[in-house]
Amino acid sequence: MRSLLVLIDGLGDDPIDAWGGRTPYEQAAHPVMDAIAAAGGLGHCSICEQDIVPESCSCILRLLGVNKRDMPQNRAYLELLAHDRDISEYEMVLRCNLAAVDAQGRLAGFNATGLTPAKMQEAAAVCDAVLKDIEFIHLSEYRNLLIMNKEAAVLDCAVRPPHESVGEAVDELLEPLRRASLSLNYFLSETNKRLAFLAHDGLHYILYPWGPSARQTLPSFESLHGIKGGAVCKAEIVVGIARALGMEVLIPPTATGDVDTDVAAKAEATLELLQRNDFVIAHFNGSDEASHRYDYAAKAAFITKIDQEFLRPLANRLSEPVKVIVCGDHVTSSITGKHGAGCTPVIAGYLRGDLLSDCRTWQPKNYHQILNFLMKESD
16 A cells, blocks of 8 residues: 655644644644544654754654664755755765844844845855855755865864854854864855845845765665655755655645645645655645744644645545655744754544554554554555
8 A cells, every 4th residue: 555644844833822822733724634633543753752853854864764873964965966966975065044144243044034035046146156165056045055075174063053043143153163164264254245235124144054964875765665755845855865765756846845835736746656656755844934934823824725735635536545644853843943852743544445443543652653654564
């Protein structure tokens, strides 16, 4: 029997006082998820538990069955793969946000707060070719990558993720990285000058490199589970993970990495991939982005949209029953905007067809049970 993982990024959340202590998932309308849960099971568990960092790369790899020992330390290399690029064993790649800084030198926004997409594109253009030893690659909006020669001091440098550091002094946050590499120190100083034209309303903008990673090979999905896998996604990290695992990837042209993604197009792509693969992961990143913006209302609305425009069409059009799990990878708090290691809702059941009786009271207690349900043949 084929299986489907519907991964709503950062689905777990904190209780919202304005909603009487309900979370965005609890506030959202999701009759299809409720029907699956009523016939199958609803539980809560932590994907990262206490041994991996609560972020998408490691948590998604875990949900796809990759052992902790094989997980990369950081995700920049996988994001590079998403853009059909690779590096040699002598190079490394860093994530690089376009970030906003206030008049007191504190990080005001990790995602170019206050800039339009057009201005972000202008910013990327002026940061290109600053230093021949560092290649600047613009991904989308505030997201960029840097490729440079491998430097052990940089790979060992623990720079706080920008989305976890809003309100803190930027000079202190980036000082370890500047001290670790003369090239990066020059690059950051020069790009700061070039980005000065963006300043407005007490904010100026800088590049914030973080998460350095080297080249790393992952085991194939088929070698892990003995089945073929596919992925419907847009977020660079998920595209990169899927390609590194040798999975078939479909990216709908109208998909985005936010709440404005074309959910219906992802449903069509998922139906197509399920015809050729034993397992499909459909990833939705907008819920995580909404939480980072403290927009719990948008998060709840997005969950409702996934239920109505993704799960309902699948339930209506699948000709054979498909095992399905709907869950998050980690908690993303709409109160703090930060990731956490708490529990995510996990809905398990079947789309179409009769339900197996032993699934009716199934409540997952850990990620191993999720993997067993998705990857192993039913009795």
